[in-house]
Amino acid sequence: MIDLKNLTIEKAHRSLLKGEYTCKELAEEYLKVIKEKNDDLNAYLEIYEDVMTQVEIAEKKFQEGTATILTGIPLAIKDNILFQGHIASASSKILENYVASYDAFVIKELKREGAVILGRTNMDEFAMGSSTQTSAFGVTKNPIDTSRVPGGSSGGSAAALASDMALFTLGTETCGSVREPAAFCRLVGLKPTYGAVSRNGIIAMGNSLDQVSPFGKNVADTEIVFNILSKYDAMDSTSVPESLRKIDSKKDNPKKIGVPWHLFEKGVEDVVMENFKSSIEKLKNSGYEIVDINLPFSKYSLEAYYIIMPAEVSTNLSRFDGVRYGLSVEGENLRDVYMKTRGQGFGKEARRRILLGTYVLSHGYYDAYYNKALLVRAKIKEEILSAFEDVDIIATPTTPMPAFKLGEKLDDPVAMYLCDIFSAPANLSGVPSLAMPSGATPEGLPLSIQFMAPHFCEDHLFDIGKKFEQINQAN
């Protein structure tokens, strides 16, 4: 028996190197847990048939002495990441039987390492949602309290990791889709700098916002995965060349934390606020300087996001037309095929966002909505970058509330959208952000704190994250 609960990537790697167990035994241990728990949680949509073939490749690397830190480490991927020869459905009926014809950049990197991809995980359809309840293949339950949502849209990846059905998992973020489920499932989630990790082979939602984002059980695991995936890729025109990633200034570890208190004056549950204040107090007592910062435009982040994102969604999802791949519904003429395929293939939230995007981009509303939102976004970016001239880190709560009940917020889109209110500034400005556990409510639901750092300063997030892990444990 391997103690999966307390296993980390580093521990597993050391044990595999020493031969305490084999890659096969490790993978089998996870498959056993999946068999026990997945029917109830619905975290995985599919366990791949070629897991043991992947294990053999990993074992060979150990025999040949070419094993690296991720060799033989079992992981799960979100259902919107292409893995050649395997279904990638974005949890949508319209792609239910779509088989990926190539590997996403991140899959190529994981294959090179010899990591073992166990399966694909459930998500909100096309990553549109904050609770994994809009999937065409059923809801995923939160393993900490199965009457509650795991968060979303990468809820399957969060639930799989939190229930020891993988040692790390990949999700994607457009606005909080990894940080929010990390908060709800007591995990660490990193939204990397926009352009750090290639989007090649990811089913796009909002191209100017999307980033592949890892979940880890702790900061060190998250850092290991990020460092392997963060590379320039010529196949993604928004991937940032290595020469532009070098940060000249601020080489020292972060010491000064800015808190935009005015952003959480209302709409944040008391239990979240109290926990956040106590986390800030702990950081202060550990020697961090805490200052109040003002981000006047950031309070419009979510509004700007809910204009820019649907605009990009309506454009992106036009490729699903029933002609080249995926679902195709018979019709009288071509337009009829389009209408029927898209009407029946897309779920409710996807249809809603496509229409909203079509509206904000339409003649007559384009300037008032889309163009204005782009200007507000530029302002948000400007004020965040200018805040970073004074502070090293910006801290906020990750979410305004802990995990809510299954079925909640489904008929009130705006209430659902508000779950991501503190996520939006990082996605809109492109800066990296790390969400991590900061305690629990009296009933035992996880609470989370979020740190932001300047572009390509993920190292600062890992540094403060590891320190906060110690501070929080000590208290």
Next chain:
Amino acid sequence: MEIKDVEELALLARVELGEEEKAEILKDMKGILAYVETIEKVKLDDVKTDESLYNAWREDTEMPREFSSKLITNQFPDSQDGYLKVKKIL
């Protein structure tokens, strides 16, 4: 916004909607638009865009790929002699 606007958007976006759903979407759209409308009233002074733009597009040249055309044509919902088959347009 009215039902006929929803119908128009659905036609533009090529998404067939049922009668019941049109009403539902109208209600949701009104709620969402009331929320995002704040954006219109945000006062902005000059927005600095000091980013320098460069062309990130590569030349359109032939390059080898790891996937075969068979993998792509296999996904066609309808095909004939290896060609994608669609409804006639004219």
